[in-house]
Amino acid sequence: MQKLIDGIDYFQRNIFSHYQNVFHRLTLGQQPLALVITCSDSQIHPSLLTQTGPGELFILRNAGNLVPPFGSAHGGEAATIEYAVATLKVPDIIICGHSYCGAMTSLIHPEKCGDSPTVHAWLANAEATLRIIHQNYNQLVNDQERVTKAAxxxxxxxxxxxxxxxxxxxxxxxxxxKLHGWIYCFETGQVSVYVPQLHRYLPLEQVYSYSNCETMEGVST
Structure with missing residues (x-):
């Protein structure tokens, strides 16, 4: 806890003044560049990864970057998505999974969750993922490979x-x-993007043109 308190103190004394105009402008309203739906995992830092600042990302985080189908639950996920799209008019939504995901590990090995009924119930939103892994990736012996494929x-x-x-x-x-599917390999810093026409992930630099920030034709899901 002391590290957090010291961090706030440092922010207030040394950082806030550099962003004061930005924060003042944000009091008038926000226009985020995208909604990022990603995992709660502490290893993931969306703003650090994308080098974005205050007001630039609308972020939804939960265990496993899950999106319950509409109507299955009236919770924070549905409300956040609706607000981002209908009110803030975000032009892009990114679902970003990651390597070494604890939620995907727990999905494949529910016994590792222990006595956590709420976690088990939440991971039911990834039941289709679990079935895909069991039916299509049984040949994978390495457990970490199965977790990666699950992500x-x-x-x-x-x-x-x-x-x-x-x-x-x-x-x-x-x-x-536009909708985008990303996988972030946090131990290497690499990001891969799902290309539905090819049914595979490709490195981000192969999918997006840095000159105009547009996706390769047809890549957006």
Whole structure:
């Protein structure tokens, strides 16, 4: 706790003044560049990864970067997505999974959760991911490879769930919104992007053009 308190003190004395104009402008309203749906894992730092500052990302975090299908639960996920799309008009939504994901490990090995009924219930939102792993990746002997594949397949499953949300479906139909699936390998810093036409992930630099920040044609899911 002391590290957090010391950090706030340092921020107030040395950092805040450099961002004071930004924070003042944000009191008038926010216009984030994207909604990022990612894992609660402490190893993931979306703003550090994307080098974005205050007001630039609208972030939704939960265990396993899960998106319950619309109507299955009236919780924070659905409300956050609807607000980002319908009110803030974000042009992009990114679902970002990651390597060594504890939620995916617990999905494959529920016994590692111990007596955590709420965690088990929450991971039911990744039941399709679990079935894909059991039926399509049984040949993988290495457990970490199975977790990695689970993280990759889970992003694709959650993108499908995201499309069930009315605000998302409506914005997609107006061509005002793009969906993106990312996997972040935190131990190397590499980001891979799902390309639905190829049914595979490719390195970010192969998918996006840095000159105009547009995706390769048809890459957005």
């Amino acid at each position: 990759e397949e889970n992003v694709i499953v959650q993108l499908q769930n995201l499309r069930t949300h009315p605000s998302v479906a409506a914005a997609l139909s107006r061509h005002e919104l």
